[in-house]
Amino acid sequence: MEFTDNIVEQYAKKILGFAYSKTRNVHQAEDLAQEILCELMDSLSKRDEIDNMDAFVYTISRYTWSNFLRRNKRHWNNVDLSHDLRSGQNVEAEAMADMLGARLRVEIAYLSALHRKITVLFYFETETSANIAKLLGIPHSTVRWHLGKIKKKLKVGMEMKEIMYEPRRLMGGLDGYSPHGDRSLRGIGKNRLVDNICLACYGNALTIEKVARTLSVATAYIEDAIHGLVEMDYLRVVEKNKYSTTFFISTLRHGMITAKYHYHNIGLYAEKVHGAFSKRYDAIRDIGFLGSDQDRDFVLWALMPLVLNDLYYKSVWLYNEKNKIVRDRPKRADGSEFWVCATLCDDQYYNAQTEFTAEEVIFRGKSTGNGIKSDHDDKRAMLQLESCATIEAGFQWRNFGVDAMMDLHRIVDCIRGGNFTELDKEVFARQAEQGYVQMVDGQPKMMIPFLTKVEHDKLQKILDEIIVELGEHFFVDYIEKFAEMFAKELPEFISKGERDYHASRIYPQYAVLYWLAGNGLLRYPSVEEAKRLCTVVWCTE
Numbered sequence: 001m002e003f004t005d006n007i008v009e010q011y012a013k014k015i016l017g018f019a020y021s022k023t024r025n026v027h028q029a030e031d032l033a034q035e036i037l038c039e040l041m042d043s044l045s046k047r048d049e050i051d052n053m054d055a056f057v058y059t060i061s062r063y064t065w066s067n068f069l070r071r072n073k074r075h076w077n078n079v080d081l082s083h084d085l086r087s088g089q090n091v092e093a094e095a096m097a098d099m100l101g102a103r104l105r106v107e108i109a110y111l112s113a114l115h116r117k118i119t120v121l122f123y124f125e126t127e128t129s130a131n132i133a134k135l136l137g138i139p140h141s142t143v144r145w146h147l148g149k150i151k152k153k154l155k156v157g158m159e160m161k162e163i164m165y166e167p168r169r170l171m172g173g174l175d176g177y178s179p180h181g182d183r184s185l186r187g188i189g190k191n192r193l194v195d196n197i198c199l200a201c202y203g204n205a206l207t208i209e210k211v212a213r214t215l216s217v218a219t220a221y222i223e224d225a226i227h228g229l230v231e232m233d234y235l236r237v238v239e240k241n242k243y244s245t246t247f248f249i250s251t252l253r254h255g256m257i258t259a260k261y262h263y264h265n266i267g268l269y270a271e272k273v274h275g276a277f278s279k280r281y282d283a284i285r286d287i288g289f290l291g292s293d294q295d296r297d298f299v300l301w302a303l304m305p306l307v308l309n310d311l312y313y314k315s316v317w318l319y320n321e322k323n324k325i326v327r328d329r330p331k332r333a334d335g336s337e338f339w340v341c342a343t344l345c346d347d348q349y350y351n352a353q354t355e356f357t358a359e360e361v362i363f364r365g366k367s368t369g370n371g372i373k374s375d376h377d378d379k380r381a382m383l384q385l386e387s388c389a390t391i392e393a394g395f396q397w398r399n400f401g402v403d404a405m406m407d408l409h410r411i412v413d414c415i416r417g418g419n420f421t422e423l424d425k426e427v428f429a430r431q432a433e434q435g436y437v438q439m440v441d442g443q444p445k446m447m448i449p450f451l452t453k454v455e456h457d458k459l460q461k462i463l464d465e466i467i468v469e470l471g472e473h474f475f476v477d478y479i480e481k482f483a484e485m486f487a488k489e490l491p492e493f494i495s496k497g498e499r500d501y502h503a504s505r506i507y508p509q510y511a512v513l514y515w516l517a518g519n520g521l522l523r524y525p526s527v528e529e530a531k532r533l534c535t536v537v538w539c540t541e
Helices: 005-023 026-044 053-075 091-109 113-124 129-136 140-159 181-185 192-200 208-215 223-231 252-265 267-278 281-285 296-322 358-366 388-392 402-417 422-434 453-470 476-489 496-503 508-518
Strands: 170-177 235-238 242-245 337-344 372-376 380-385 437-440 443-446 535-539
Touching: 005 026, 005 053, 026 053, 091 113, 091 140, 113 129, 113 140, 129 140, 170 192, 192 208, 192 223, 208 223, 208 242, 223 235, 223 242, 252 267, 252 337, 252 358, 252 476, 252 508, 267 281, 267 296, 267 453, 267 508, 281 296, 281 453, 296 380, 296 453, 296 476, 296 508, 296 535, 358 508, 372 402, 380 402, 402 422, 402 443, 402 535, 422 437, 453 535, 476 496
Parallel strands: none
Antiparallel strands: 170 337, 235 242, 372 380, 380 535, 437 443
């Protein structure tokens, strides 16, 4: 085949048109067309015959364009080189049109799902409003009404000043019953988009479009998240199409208010608890349960929460009864019953704040924990308090439950029986890794309090004496004074049940232990002890 003048005359104009359709730039189109013609000439010289010249020229054009794009794209920018300031073209007007087009696409992304669909069908796919009505199964007049609303929304959005949103994050937890663990929080504390939806709707009733605009995120990305939050009652529907966050979001300042209250008030209570345990410690040790030979202060760290938990929750109940407060946990769609415990993270708070003293800030770090776990099966029960010392040792949340209790029960049988199998050694290793068991001279040794039913009955009798001495109302006035102060910090837009719950959510258990440690009445645990701290297991039959 020869590259003749006839071929040039027949295809040159088509090739230049193809080149311009791809580059949208006169100078780049001329360069590309020239390369296509050169490639065409080279390819024709290598073939004897071509059945379909049009298809062949198009294939060469596509191939050359692909190479041209790959070679030149990294050098291009958003400036159209075809603009010639001497040509009379209005560069500014075209640039403004491009910017308006980009802004319009953003505004369309903020529309709700129905309005996005109507916009695409009407303006981009050029469907008539009558056809759109048939496609969506809604009246024609409704489509026309929606088109009017869409135009107004887009106009208002285009005229709005854009505001840069800075994403924030939450720490999320729950207080109550959930068979699904953190999964039932639907991403709160785990998913930054979910966190910021909740923050945007906190104290505000926003449409889904307003949420999208606030977060600078297309509505398509937040619709499913909002549906899940509404389903679990983390968001409630207001005025048919607006959403508002239902739970309290605390800040680090709220935590400091609680810590300051503990710092100045918990001492008297802590001394009474320590005194009641100290005069009965010999009787507790003489029960002879496994783990009673551990250091005295370590055993007290483990056993004191048994009484403190009992006293705190009895006091909360009595406080609620006294103040006629109905404290029912919110019921969730998946069968769970719990309050959401969410805190706004702020890495700069402690460096910037001037409201609290250095001593109060330090005590804040010592008077908090990561939760209280209790569990049981038909034969055993346990209590584990996730103390600050555990967190400092790097154990954010210890994996302890029914399986671990069964392991420990088997280890106890081995300790008392003196015989164990190779399979038992695997159990020893598993719990030794957690710190609950230690191998001494080839024999397992229990490193936490573990009590048989008889031993637990004896211990409970002593603990009941302590509770009687301290009184079931032990923390009632402590809770009442705190609630009166903290109620001023709780917003009116959350429910009364939420406000009542958070007003008495003070957890003095941690503060008692760390006040005693800070004042020399209780030894602060070592890192090794912290790994297994505040864990007690006992048999119920």
